[in-house]
Amino acid sequence: MDSIRNFCIIAHIDHGKSTLADRMLVHTKTVGEREMRDQVLDSMDLEQERGITIKSHAIQMDYEHEGKTYKLNLIDTPGHVDFSYEVSRSIAACEGALLIIDSTQGIQAQTISNLYLALENDLEIIPVLNKMDLPNAIPEVVEDQVIDLIGCDREEIIHASGKTGMGVEEILERIIEKVPPPKGDPEAPLQALIFDSVFNSFRGVIAYFKILNGQIKTKDLVKFVATGKQYDADEIGVLKLNMVPKNVLSAGDVGYIISGIKTAKEVKVGDTITHVESPCDKAISGFEEVKPMVFAGIYPVDADDYEDLRSAMDKLQLNDASLTFEPESSAALGFGFRCGFLGLLHMEIIQERLEREYDMNVITTVPNVSYLVHLTDGNTVRVYNPSGLPNQTVIDTIEEPYIRASIITSSDFIGPVMNLCLDKRGVLINQSYLTAERAELVFNLPLGEIVFDFYDKLKSISRGYASFDYHMNGYKPAKLVRLDILLNGEMVDALSTLTHFDNAYPFGRRMCEKLKELIPRQQFDIAIQAAIGAKIIARETVKAVRKDVTAKCYGGDISRKRKLLEKQKKGKKRMKQVGNVEVPQNAFLAVLKLD
Structure with a gap:
């Protein structure tokens, strides 16, 4: 174990x-020249295209x-806030971490939380x-930030470059010495x-597992503690x-196990594997359940694909253990699933993966968050969906989830960022300067306000900084x-949203x-109406x-024209009673990008 x-x-x-990570793999000759490509650990097409890591590898x-x-054993982790659950799982399987900071940008918000x-x-x-x-690297300034953050010595900070391979040898030696x-x-x-x-x-x-104690051999009879299988x-x-x-694999090793499990439900991430003959006393603790932030409905475009969508x-x-879902039905869209995501990027990625990897055509409804509704009889219900909101007469108060947001920006953009947060009903808690050029703003914000387009707007007003x-x-x-949308007097439940009265x-x-x-x-004619109650x-x-219809009438008595128009009017009236309005898929998505 000393060598792991x-x-x-x-x-x-x-x-x-x-x-x-690519440079380390080349330096240790883990990946040959022929298999080498950029982002070698990012195996998904989506990761390659967007240049982001989605899965831990x-x-x-x-x-x-x-x-x-x-x-x-290296476990590469995602950097985006929506995939922080992946990071927490990787950290649980490690004894050390490389904290990588861009010497041109300095410390960012996600670096601190990870x-x-x-x-x-x-x-x-x-x-x-x-x-x-x-x-444009500014190593002295960034070193000062790192020393402030983790209290290390200046000599301990390794200078490296992923492009040229500088400092890789030193990183590997430091891992062996320090971790x-x-x-x-x-035994x-x-x-x-x-x-x-x-x-x-x-x-x-x-x-994929990490062995804390004991050893496992091929053909051993094992059981998964949480499911008991x-x-x-x-x-x-x-x-x-x-x-x-x-x-054989023994304590300290990171590896994989294949045991012919066919149903996905039988493997829980965070579960403990042990032997059937001599089981361990207790499961490994400290593993937390995921808390979804954003909820949206996912429905198959063709109702017959419901079972295929369930298996996908x-x-x-x-x-992706941070995805949660449960069945639900909608009058407009039929049967589908109510899904919980960690954020909007996570939702977008899941939708793309369903289309690419499982060939599913899906409709996604307006995303929203969960609310606590206190009723007049003293009970409290949790509402994930605007159509599940009880009648206005029995509601006492509605509580919405708040987040504590930390925004790090250059000092030039403090004004616009503050305006954006205040427009979203935010409350400024704290403002501090990390350096002369960079400030950290801490806001209390309603989660429902930032679900739509907050992140995009923040990026555009701060020019990406x-x-x-x-x-x-x-x-x-x-x-x-609750804001409802009616088409010819019929409510379209997939377009309903819960919103603040002022908005x-x-x-x-x-x-x-x-x-x-x-x-x-x-x-x-189609009447489109927005209604509150x-x-x-x-x-x-x-x-x-x-x-x-009057094109064929030239000259002659006005009553001929009137007769034709009356006939057309009757036909339109009858058609309005039987005709139904199809809402195109892009209408559901357009609601997200209203500005």
Whole structure:
């Protein structure tokens, strides 16, 4: 066990951790020249296209130092705030962390929150300044920020560059010196933590684990503590670029297990694996349940695909444990699922993965958050969906979730960022200058206000320089109303939203205007109305497409024309009773981008 080192990489999005991981893999000859490409650990098409890490990836490197061969287990982690759950799982399987900071940008909000996650788990932190080859690097300023943040010495900060490979040797040596080997007893009963899993259509569920105590051999009979199911370990092994089978793994090792599990529900991330004959006393503690922030409905475009969508969601949940879903139905869209996401980017990625990996065509409804509704009879219900809101007469108060948001921006953009947060009903808690050029603003904001387009607006007003991180901060009472959209008097439940009373009028008006542009014209007039309860607050009309029935009348008596027009009018009236209005898919999405 002395020769094993388990470590992860934590950084803000786009600070170059995937590139630095590539250099380490090349330096330790884990990846040959022929298999090498940029972002080699980011195996998903989406990750390659967007240049972001979505999934944690584990890989084992062999490195020789002072005549001894060390096994280095690297777990690469995402940097975006929406995937912080992935980061927390990777950190649970490590003893050390590389804190990578871009030497041109300095410390960002997500760096700080991921660092706190690592410190809570008592990880050994190794600070690294990346992108030192760039001409606009400001190492002295960034070093001061790092020293303020973690209280290390200036000499401990490694200067590196993922592009040129500078400092990689020093990083690997520092990992061996500083990161403690895993603690554990190879002779004790088996205790292994599942930190990730993936579905393979040929081999079933593959679970990735880290062994804390004991050892596991091929063909051992094991059981998963949380589900209580028993399996044979058909194949175990370590994760190189591909899976490498081994006969035995012992305490401290990070590896995978294939045991022919066919149903995704039987593997829970954070579960403990142990032997059936001599089980461990208790499961591994300290694993937290995921708390979704944003809820949206996902429905199949074709109602017959419902079961296919369910199995696709099961497999996706296996690979992304932060996704939660439960069945629901809607009058407009039929049967589908109410899904919980960690944020809007997470929602977008899940939707894309459903379309690409499982070939599902889906409609996503307006995202919203969960509210606590206190009723007049003293009961409290949790509402995830505007259509589930009880009648206005029985509601006493509605409480909405608040977040504590930390925004780090350059001092030039403090004014616009403050205005944006105050427009979203935010309350400024604290403002502090990290350096002369950079300030941190801490706001209390309603989560419902930032769900739509807050992050995009923040990026555009700060020219991409502001970074944003948040955590939940309880519930507070708010004056909320349900805004319904009616088409020809029929309510479209998928377009209903819960919104603050002050925003309801302008929001309803903008929604009607937007739908007028998007709904195709029919043979009859379509009334688009926004309503709060029984009160209509805005209306637009999509005019009918009408045939010129009087074109064949030239001259003659006016009564001939009138007769034809009356006949047409009757036909339109009858058509309005039987005709129904199709709401196109882009109308559901347009609501998200109203401005």
